[in-house]
Amino acid sequence: MRTCKEKAAEWGISERTVTYLCNNDRIPGAVKEGKSWKIPDNAERPADKRVKSVNDREPETAAEKKVLPIGISDxxxxxxxxxxxxxxxxxxxxxxxxxxxxxxxxxxxxxxxxxxxxxxxxxxxxxxxxxxxxxxxxxxxxxxxxxxxxxxxxxxxxxxxxxxxxxWKATIDKIRGLLQAEFGRHLELLESDKLADYEKDSFSRILDGKANEVELTSSxxxxxxxxxxxxxxxxxxxxxxxxxxxxxxxxxxxxxxxxxxxxxxxxxxxxxxxxxxxxxxxxxxxxxxxxxxxxxxxxxxxSVMDEDYDRFFGFTREEVGQLMDYYGFSEKETELKEWYDGYLFGGVEIYNPWSVINYIAKGCIPQAYWVNTGKNEVLEDVLKVATEDITEKLYALLQGQRVVARIDQNVVYRSLSEDPANIYSLLLVAGYLKAPRRELQSDGAYLCEVSIPNMEIAAVYKGEILSHLLQIGAITRSTANMIAESLYTNDLKKLQKAITEYMDKSISFYDTGAEGFYHGLILGLVALMDNHYKIKSNREAGDGRYDIGLIPRKNKYPGIIMELKWKSGLSEEALAALSREALTQIDKKRYMTEMHCEGVERILKLGIAFSGKNVEIEAEI
Missing domain, CATH: 3.40.50 (Rossmann fold)
Structure with a gap:
């Protein structure tokens, strides 16, 4: 075994550098005896760390086709x-x-x-x-x-x-460690004859993890x-x-x-x-x-609004086409496009690269892969501060519509509490919206038409909405499961019971009697009913306008029509009568006409009456 001083002479570097390498496990077989290190006689000088792989792992066995780089940032x-x-x-x-x-x-x-x-x-x-x-x-x-x-x-x-x-303590400690590792990539400075000893001492304080916060700011x-x-x-x-x-x-x-x-x-x-x-x-x-x-x-x-560098983050259509050809999945390009395309960076259409490579790696099974890569704090914060107008626009976005919004690229997270309208700016830059049309304003902001990019992000919205409803107690997991199961098994009575339970729970958590309640209800149903329905409100049908219509995307699911009525101070008997009146109105005004024209024969009709925090539902299948 050799000392650090002996190895330093052999390798032509300073003793301080060899000690640092030992302290950071860069010399295999080195052991510490007391305050000194002992190094194997045949130990080789560690390679230059400035260009090596971040992982420093041995290459994997090559396959017939190259594997996809899931999580590889090296x-x-x-x-x-x-x-x-x-x-x-x-x-x-x-x-x-x-x-x-x-x-x-x-x-x-x-x-x-x-x-x-x-x-x-x-x-x-x-x-x-x-x-x-x-x-x-x-x-x-x-x-x-x-x-x-x-x-x-x-x-x-x-x-x-x-x-x-x-x-903050844990955060600054982590930053100190990252700086220590980066300084460790530049050990050549300890050998430099162009630096003074005091500069090397300052450098060593970062290397040894002894620098205080002030020293870190100037590092x-x-x-x-x-x-x-x-x-x-x-x-x-x-x-x-x-x-x-x-x-x-x-x-x-x-x-x-x-x-x-x-x-x-x-x-x-x-x-x-x-x-x-x-x-x-x-x-x-x-x-x-x-x-x-x-x-x-x-x-x-x-930014995502600028044309400079617009092709270099994410995959372009041509790059995705080559990728699908290489792995033999060209016939799946339409499905992949629906799920993971739709972003607009500058003037280029962009696919989500993380989702694309996971989709191919999983044998072309469409899922919301991107949502599992981090928290969705932006959507969580949006749901907490959503006003009536924002809730209505979120409902429109989930239905595939475009809404007009002002986009300020300088917006920050805490501006949500100052002006909830800033949510659209946050959602755009964070990847939850795209801007198919935009017009630059004199103050540097944009007036945009925004929409949800693709099916994956729509699934993220619905998942976060459901999570929000579960978190605040407006709905239970059992009720959410009941709705999903009743749709899957085509059990209309179970579906009626689940919606009744959902309404009964929700009434305690929204501003009853206000228009915002109804939109909150719709938004919740979108989340709970997944992709099974196109949800419409205040639509002309028959001889009037129904309140809420859930038109099935597939014939195996029933249509659902809701007529909602509200009056204050009603007794239990009067509330029940009002719900029957709402149900009767569905038939009287022939609200089922639109669904019948689309081939929907089985329709669940719900007359829903509110008074204060009380709700009564009359149903007919």
């Missing part, structure tokens, strides 16, 4: 071992435009982290020839003016996508200065999913702490930093109102 691994959709022309577009600092805002799981790792591998200086990872890619065919940038810059790379904790600025001094070239700084800890701070009540930290953290890295070649950030939202980027006038924002 560029080297993705392009060599998996089916890789080539997005390297992002590099060309960036080098053509040369913005100093770029922010890409896209929904989660749309390839942001993989693209940022691709940029890291392309630009980063390395002992390894990393051009081999690009020679068969589109960027290598673009000419020498692009290839000359490959492997020429020191790179600082941080991904904050896993900074999801319940407290990116300091690291960029040291890298610039060592290499004689300013580094590229990449921050992936910058807003994940900010969102957690909002939901977990340490918002002021995280925004205060990030303001200083980013300011040192990107604002007036002479030691910066280029900066890249990704996230879901642009947190401009919180002054996270205060004074950062060199920031170029690329």
């Amino acid at each position: 560029y080297i691994r993705a392009q060599s071992e998996y089916y890789y959709v080539d997005k390297t022309l992002l590099i060309q577009e960036f080098l053509d435009k040369k913005p100093l600092v770029s922010l890409f805002t896209r929904p989660r799981r749309f390839g942001k982290t993989l693209n940022m790792d691709m940029l890291r591998v392309f630009f980063e200086i390395s002992e390894e020839d990393t051009s081999v990872y690009f020679r068969d890619k589109a960027i290598w065919q673009c000419g020498e003016e692009y290839k000359k940038h490959q492997g020429q810059y020191p790179v600082i790379f941080l991904t904050l996508k896993d900074v999801k904790f319940d407290s 990116l600025e300091n690291l960029s200065r040291l890298l610039c001094r060592h290499y004689g070239k300013a580094p590229i700084i990449i921050i992936d999913e910058y807003d994940t800890p900010i969102q957690e701070g909002y939901t977990k009540d340490f918002y002021d702490e995280i925004t205060g930290f990030m303001r200083n953290f980013f300011s040192g890295a990107f604002k007036d930093n002479r030691n910066l070649s280029y900066g890249f950030l990704t996230g879901i939202l642009r947190i401009a109102q919180e002054s996270i980027f205060s004074g950062l006038n060199n920031l170029t924002v690329n």
